[in-house]
Amino acid sequence: QQQVKQSPQSLIVQKGGISIINCAYENTAFDYFPWYQQFPGKGPALLIAIRPDVSEKKEGRFTISFNKSAKQFSLHIMDSQPGDSATYFCAASQVSYGKLTFGQGTILTVHP
């Protein structure tokens, strides 16, 4: 059972454009929602994370939007750059438990 569904599977964006990746979850006990970025040949690395007590969190060009009632959250990358080309994973967990459930991943390609 896939408890976190991520879309799209792949995304192509022009340099300077906005990249948007969406995730939906089922378990209402989840209370921690991180996004990980993975470059080829490397392990994933934490990019940004949000708790459900806020609806938006911004760090530089990266923003998480969170909709608790819809059980959805999304990653927005503003002014996308070729260096942002990577695979992005959303995830969810219960803080008290610590086990992360990952989405299927999105391969982002930013054309120069």
Place this chain on the structure above:
Amino acid sequence: DVKVTQSSRYLVKRTGEKVFLECVQDMDHENMFWYRQDPGLGLRLIYFSYDVKMKEKGDIPEGYSVSREKKERFSLILESASTNQTSMYLCASSLTRGGQPQHFGDGTRLSIL
């Protein structure tokens, strides 16, 4: 910086062999995790450990076991390797149980022939 080191980047084994994947972290983290990564399926948790000699099953533990004899080292064992275990295996560690970043190694690409 936290460093999670996986012993092999690439590994080729035969069906039926017992396979050991090793992972070491250098930041005294309590928690360690083993995932497998397959295209279109994301990362799926195999086993995790909150402390030395403790282990808990993840979402896909069948065909795998783990060992954590020392805090810094977490081993994944394929008891009798099968072709459907060909995959990328990722180890991770985190400082405490939840709400903390998981730090990943660069993975072991395992091929079972």
